[in-house]
Amino acid sequence: MAKIPVSMTVNGKPVLRWVEPRTLLIHFLRDDLGLTGPHIGCETTHCGACTVDLDGKSVKSCTMFAAQAEGASVMTIEGLTAPGGTLHALQEGFREMHGLQCGFCTPGMIMRAYRLLQENPHPSEEEIRFGISGNLCRCTGYQNIVRAIQYAAGKLSGVEFKEAAE
Amino acid sequence: MIPAAFNYHRPKSISEAVALLGDLGEEARPLAGGHSLIPMMKLRLAKPSDLVDLRAIAELSGVREDGPDLVIGATTTEHELLGSPIVAAKAPILAEAALVIADPQVRYVGTLGGNVANGDPGNDMPAVMMCLGATYHLVGKAGERRVAARDFYQGAYFTALEPGEIVSAIRIPVPKAGHGYAYEKLKRKVGDYATAAAAVVLTMDGGRVESCSIGLTNVAETPLWAEDAANILVGSTLDSATVARAVAAAEAITRPASDTRGPARYRTKMAGVMTARALERARSRAI
Numbered sequence: 001m002a003k004i005p006v007s008m009t010v011n012g013k014p015v016l017r018w019v020e021p022r023t024l025l026i027h028f029l030r031d032d033l034g035l036t037g038p039h040i041g042c043e044t045t046h047c048g049a050c051t052v053d054l055d056g057k058s059v060k061s062c063t064m065f066a067a068q069a070e071g072a073s074v075m076t077i078e079g080l081t082a083p084g085g086t087l088h089a090l091q092e093g094f095r096e097m098h099g100l101q102c103g104f105c106t107p108g109m110i111m112r113a114y115r116l117l118q119e120n121p122h123p124s125e126e127e128i129r130f131g132i133s134g135n136l137c138r139c140t141g142y143q144n145i146v147r148a149i150q151y152a153a154g155k156l157s158g159v160e161f162k163e164a165a166e
Numbered sequence: 167m168i169p170a171a172f173n174y175h176r177p178k179s180i181s182e183a184v185a186l187l188g189d190l191g192e193e194a195r196p197l198a199g200g201h202s203l204i205p206m207m208k209l210r211l212a213k214p215s216d217l218v219d220l221r222a223i224a225e226l227s228g229v230r231e232d233g234p235d236l237v238i239g240a241t242t243t244e245h246e247l248l249g250s251p252i253v254a255a256k257a258p259i260l261a262e263a264a265l266v267i268a269d270p271q272v273r274y275v276g277t278l279g280g281n282v283a284n285g286d287p288g289n290d291m292p293a294v295m296m297c298l299g300a301t302y303h304l305v306g307k308a309g310e311r312r313v314a315a316r317d318f319y320q321g322a323y324f325t326a327l328e329p330g331e332i333v334s335a336i337r338i339p340v341p342k343a344g345h346g347y348a349y350e351k352l353k354r355k356v357g358d359y360a361t362a363a364a365a366v367v368l369t370m371d372g373g374r375v376e377s378c379s380i381g382l383t384n385v386a387e388t389p390l391w392a393e394d395a396a397n398i399l400v401g402s403t404l405d406s407a408t409v410a411r412a413v414a415a416a417e418a419i420t421r422p423a424s425d426t427r428g429p430a431r432y433r434t435k436m437a438g439v440m441t442a443r444a445l446e447r448a449r450s451r452a453i
Contacts, residue, residue, distance in 0.1 A: 001171035021174035021217070022207075043167045045205055046357060048271060057245070057274035063204050064275065067174050068197075068219060112271070133356040134269025 008072045010035070011079030019066055025059075026050045028066035029076060037077035037107045041136075048135030051108035052076050058115040060134070077107035080114065089152040090114055093161075099148030101139035109135050113149045121157055125150070169207035173216045180225060180305055180334055183218050188307035190216045192329040197221075198241050198280040201272050202289075226279070226334060229253060236338040240279025244268075247278065256340045259347035259367060263294045266351045266363075282315070283333040285323040288359030292319060292389035293381030294349060297365040300338045306331035319388035342377075345369045346452030348444040351383070352436050354427065360384040361427040362436035364416070366444040368399070370452040375399045380412075380444075385420040385437045392416040395441065404449050412445070413438040 003018040010033060017032045029035045029052065041049030043062050050062040053075040080088040090110045093099060100106045109132060116123060116131040123131060128149050129142070137145060147161070154161035177183040187194050193215035197203060206212035220226055220241050227239040229250045236256050238247075244264040247253050253260050267273060267281070267290050281291040282302065295302075295315035302313050307330060318326045327333065341347070351363035363383035369376040378399045380392040395415035402408040422433035 001173070004174060020171065022169045022171050024168070024204075027168075043208065045201065045268075045272065048269070051271055058271045059275055060271045063201055063272075065174070065200070065204070065217075067176070068200065068221065070176070116270075131270060134271045 004067060006066045006070055008066075008069050008074055010074045011076060017066075021065065021067055023066045025052070025061040025064045025066045025069050025074075028069075029061060029074070032066075035076050035078050038111075039104055039107055041104065041108075046136065047105070047108075048112060048132075049105050049108040051111045051135065053111055053115055056115070056118075058112045058134075075111070075114075077111055080110065088114075089155040090117070090149070093148035093151035093155065094145075097148040097151050097161075098144045099141070100145075101137075101141045105135060105137045105139075109137065109145055113152065117149070117153055117156060122153060123149070167208040169204070170210060170213040172214050174219065175216060176219045176222050178222055180223060180332070183220060183223060184305055184307050184330065184332060186216075186218050187332065188330045190218070194218060196332045198277040199243065199275040200280075201268070201276040202280060202284045202286065220332065231256070231340075232337075234340055236340055238278055238336045238338070240283070240333045240335055241277045242279070244273040244276050244278065244281070245270075248273070257298065257338055257347075259294060259298070259349055259365060260291075260338075262347070263290050263349040263351075263365065266290065266349065266353070269357045272357070278336060279333045282318075282336060283325065283327055285319065285321075285325045285327075287322055287387055287389065288384045289389075290349070290351065290360065290363060290383055293363065293383040293391075294365045295336065295338070295381075296389055296391040297367055297379045297381030298338050298341065299379065300336055302333050303335040303337060304328075304331045305334045310334070312337070316391050322387040341367050342369050344453035346448035346450070348447035348451070350440040350444040350447065352440055359427075362420075362422070362433050362440050364437065364440035364444040366441070366448040368445070368448050368452060370449065373403055375402055375404060380416060380441060382416065382420065382437050382441070385422040385433055387421065390419055392419060392441070394419070399445070404445060409442060409445060413442050416441045 007016040039049035041047035045063045151161040195214040197217040226241040247264040300315045352361045365381040368378040378396040382390040395412040398412040417438040
């Protein structure tokens with residue numbers, strides 16, 4: 001099948017690649033661009049490990065063709081860290097609150113939480129749980145994931161999150 | 167999981183899209199959010215020769231008022247319904263239903279048009295559209311025709327949509343101001359299709375039901391409009407005896423499959439429970 005040109009902005013940089021139309025966005029990011037932060041988990045739109053930010057929306061990149069992201073601005077977990085290597089408040093929160101165990105779901109969790117906090121900077125615990133309901137943690141470490149997001153919400157708004165991780 | 171190869175097209179207008187679909191033949195498919203089609207393609211249960219991506223067609227998106235109707239473009243996403251002030255003011259049941267569809271990521275991308283056109287009995291919006299008396303605008307090479315949601319669904323994945331046609335918009339008569347509404351969905355977990363769900367829109371007058379409409383999700387091969395059940399309630403005070411008769415009438419038209427969501431008898435019973443709950447909540451909201 002003839003390849004088609006696909007161009008988009010990924011983590012602030014313009015990219016152009018010729019790909020087969022059937023190339024999924026997750027494969028475009030991982031295989032064509034070498035961004036292996038977004039993970040391939042269930043491949044069936046359930047687990048959210050492949051979540052990236054696309055034009056201000058959280059999307060499951062396993063369920064979108066790269067061609068559908070033509071012209072879009074995409075951010076992966078690699079784009080979240082500041083240029084000097086300073087962790088984003090969410091990354092710091094996941095470290096401080098033990099928000100990961102095996103870490104497989106973490107890039108998707110963090111990218112989903114990033115958009116959630118953009119839309120709702122002060123979410124309640126219930127809103128966090130509903131907001132990340134499209135992301136599965138098979139270690140079942142949700143309690144500390146919620147705390148990590150609370151930590152980041154606090155840090156981003158200048159309020160320290162007091163509760164320690166258990 | 168890599169889909170079979172296909173040709174990709176990105177038309178800029180409805181006329182360009184339907185001309186393409188007409189020329190490419192029956193193996194070509196329109197692509198909106200793709201959150202039903204792409205999973206099917208990854209499983210190779212669908213192998214379209216061509217995908218005609220509708221997302222660049224501006225005229226297919228957005229919510230507007232047109233006289234007594236709400237007209238919603240087919241590629242309007244579930245997430246956009248949640249944030250629409252017009253939806254919130256005129257037909258809030260749409261937002262209530264959108265919020266229980268799948269998960270946040272899917273709602274950002276999945277479209278109303280895809281949800282109603284797909285023909286999967288598990289989709290939530292078709293029963294809501296039957297409940298509201300919505301009409302679908304279908305556009306093909308030969309022009310536009312309009313089909314009532316209540317006449318659109320023929321079987322699982324079989325609808326009145328002809329090859330080469332797309333749903334361009336959904337037209338909803340705005341329910342009377344002060345109407346009560348509810349969409350009650352029983353599901354095992356976030357992201358699951360309904361074990362059973364019920365949509366209710368009603369109006370009250372002097373403590374009695376003035377009008378009532380009920381739609382049911384995922385308890386037959388098609389969404390169901392429970393016309394008899396609703397008619398039983400008109401004129402009543404929603405007293406428990408009348409509600410019980412209406413619930414029995416709603417249960418009587420269900421033909422659910424026995425599957426991982428439960429045996430058929432259970433799902434029929436849950437359709438009744440969802441109907442009763444939706445009626446109760448709709449009444450509490452009616453002015």
